[in-house]
Amino acid sequence: MILQIDPSSGLAIYDQIVRQLKFAVASGKLRPGELVPSVRELSKQLAINPNTVARAYRQLQDEEVLESVRGLGMQMAAGSAKRCRADRKKLISARLKEVFREARQSGLLRSDISSLIEKELKSFPETVEADTP
Amino acid sequence: MILQIDPSSGLAIYDQIVRQLKFAVASGKLRPGELVPSVRELSKQLAINPNTVARAYRQLQDEEVLESVRGLGMQMAAGSAKRCRADRKKLISARLKEVFREARQSGLLRSDISSLIEKELKSFPETVEADTP
Amino acid sequence: MILQIDPSSGLAIYDQIVRQLKFAVASGKLRPGELVPSVRELSKQLAINPNTVARAYRQLQDEEVLESVRGLGMQMAAGSAKRCRADRKKLISARLKEVFREARQSGLLRSDISSLIEKELKSFPETVEADTP
Amino acid sequence: MILQIDPSSGLAIYDQIVRQLKFAVASGKLRPGELVPSVRELSKQLAINPNTVARAYRQLQDEEVLESVRGLGMQMAAGSAKRCRADRKKLISARLKEVFREARQSGLLRSDISSLIEKELKSFPETVEADTP
DNA sequence: GTGGTCTAGACCACC
DNA sequence: GTGGTCTAGACCACG
Numbered sequence: 001m002i003l004q005i006d007p008s009s010g011l012a013i014y015d016q017i018v019r020q021l022k023f024a025v026a027s028g029k030l031r032p033g034e035l036v037p038s039v040r041e042l043s044k045q046l047a048i049n050p051n052t053v054a055r056a057y058r059q060l061q062d063e064e065v066l067e068s069v070r071g072l073g074m075q076m077a078a079g080s081a082k083r084c085r086a087d088r089k090k091l092i093s094a095r096l097k098e099v100f101r102e103a104r105q106s107g108l109l110r111s112d113i114s115s116l117i118e119k120e121l122k123s124f125p126e127t128v129e130a131d132t133p
Numbered sequence: 134m135i136l137q138i139d140p141s142s143g144l145a146i147y148d149q150i151v152r153q154l155k156f157a158v159a160s161g162k163l164r165p166g167e168l169v170p171s172v173r174e175l176s177k178q179l180a181i182n183p184n185t186v187a188r189a190y191r192q193l194q195d196e197e198v199l200e201s202v203r204g205l206g207m208q209m210a211a212g213s214a215k216r217c218r219a220d221r222k223k224l225i226s227a228r229l230k231e232v233f234r235e236a237r238q239s240g241l242l243r244s245d246i247s248s249l250i251e252k253e254l255k256s257f258p259e260t261v262e263a264d265t266p
Numbered sequence: 267m268i269l270q271i272d273p274s275s276g277l278a279i280y281d282q283i284v285r286q287l288k289f290a291v292a293s294g295k296l297r298p299g300e301l302v303p304s305v306r307e308l309s310k311q312l313a314i315n316p317n318t319v320a321r322a323y324r325q326l327q328d329e330e331v332l333e334s335v336r337g338l339g340m341q342m343a344a345g346s347a348k349r350c351r352a353d354r355k356k357l358i359s360a361r362l363k364e365v366f367r368e369a370r371q372s373g374l375l376r377s378d379i380s381s382l383i384e385k386e387l388k389s390f391p392e393t394v395e396a397d398t399p
Numbered sequence: 400m401i402l403q404i405d406p407s408s409g410l411a412i413y414d415q416i417v418r419q420l421k422f423a424v425a426s427g428k429l430r431p432g433e434l435v436p437s438v439r440e441l442s443k444q445l446a447i448n449p450n451t452v453a454r455a456y457r458q459l460q461d462e463e464v465l466e467s468v469r470g471l472g473m474q475m476a477a478g479s480a481k482r483c484r485a486d487r488k489k490l491i492s493a494r495l496k497e498v499f500r501e502a503r504q505s506g507l508l509r510s511d512i513s514s515l516i517e518k519e520l521k522s523f524p525e526t527v528e529a530d531t532p
Numbered sequence: 533g534t535g536g537t538c539t540a541g542a543c544c545a546c547c
Numbered sequence: 548g549t550g551g552t553c554t555a556g557a558c559c560a561c562g
Binding site for chain 2: 335
């Protein structure tokens with residue numbers, strides 16, 4: 001359970017935590033029922049303020065991805081994997097749509113965008129190499 | 134010189150002005166040496182705060198797309214067209230890279246990403262038709 | 267726009283703000299499109315921390331009751347009145363259900379509860395006397 | 400002496416123990432002078448933390464519902480039955496008052512409240528049947 | 533130990 | 548001026 005936080009990525013830190021936890025459960029790295037690191041623990045790991053972690057956890061709770069167990073901690077909710085698997089495509093689609101809107105607004109043609117995509121896509125590995133050793 | 138501002142688009146208003154002016158010069162609608170409306174004039178046209186226009190102009194000045202001409206106003210800088218054309222591809226490439234990184238991080242396969250791209254790309258017009266009313 | 271906060275009511279302060287704003291728009295005291303007091307302003311009025319107000323506003327935004335207007339403030343969202351009118355009965359129903367569950371768990375008969383209700387209900391005015399002078 | 404604990408009911412576990420013991424003595428299932436299970440014993444039965452049981456017992460001791468008997472354990476205090484019977488109505492009354500206050504504050508008419516009450520009240524059994532398995 | 537709430541004060545982008 | 552984010556540290560209830 002190691003999260004990668006990039007404070008200069010433009011995305012809020014709490015949002016990066018939210019996304020990565022959703023992705024983790026969507027891809028099976030985290031299983032429903034599994035406890036996530038405590039607020040204090042994770043904040044120490046990431047060297048950020050506990051409030052920031054708490055905010056991310058609260059949002060995940062609102063979205064029924066996490067549920068708190070009194071005195072124990074927070075665990076992945078029952079149906080969270082399925083829900084997050086559906087979500088992640090939506091999240092990525094939304095980001096793509098933004099980029100395309102931006103591209104169009106700046107006057108690029110569809111052929112320009114396509115060639116940019118092709119170039120960027122090549123530099124990525126074919127398959128995902130998760131933490132499944 | 135009519136700009137389309139959408140205050141509820143999520144993008145900052147000043148940023149929309151910046152983009153559209155850059156696009157205009159990149160695509161030849163505005164030519165180097167041509168005067169842009171005054172801050173006061175444009176803010177009245179768009180019904181927005183003059184500070185917002187001023188900020189957009191200031192940023193364009195910093196990027197040497199606009200230059201002020203004493204007593205006259207602001208005009209598109211020489212060479213701005215070429216520079217803007219180069220810039221926009223760099224910007225979009227960077228954005229794409231971010232999205233792909235996130236997609237991969239979320240456990241999507243390259244084939245998943247490709248199909249998302251295809252879907253989103255379809256919903257965009259083949260050519261750019263900026264301000265068709 | 268005066269809210270009544272009771273720090274010793276058991277309910278979190280941010281939650282009291284959320285409820286009262288929902289109720290205000292539901293009962294017509296606050297109209298869609300109307301600006302609510304700024305975070306700083308309200309926090310000063312209520313003598314509480316701005317973060318606490320911000321948290322309430324953020325939750326209302328998540329529930330699409332409030333929407334933020336860049337640089338201006340927060341305003342009641344378009345359909346908020348209708349949505350909140352539906353909500354308030356749900357909120358009260360939920361509270362009633364809790365009380366009844368508690369009553370039953372402590373061994374009261376339905377007749378006991380009914381007589382308690384009758385007693386409490388009597389001490390309340392027949393109609394609501396809002397701020398419509 | 401079997402208590403029903405629901406850890407996901409929102410109510411604190413220690414509070415559920417307190418309520419159910421009070422109810423038991425109020426309704427005559429437990430008699431003054433009768434011994435309750437030891438902390439260790441009950442915590443094992445309910446598969447919960449001994450601290451939680453201890454806390455419940457401590458609170459009941461503070462309210463003079465339980466009393467410790469040196470070398471024997473804890474027993475229901477003399478007079479506890481009468482006191483608990485009186486208490487529970489007071490508690491429920493106070494809760495009702497809160498809910499009514501909030502309902503009125505939300506702009507509901509007395510008739511609205513009455514109909515909500517009627518609806519919720521119907522879904523409750525006529526008599527109390529605590530532990531029907 | 534856990535999460536939940538609140539306070540205090542900082543910095544940022546935007547209008 | 549506005550909201551948004553983050554940090555720091557406090558107190559509480561619960562297990």
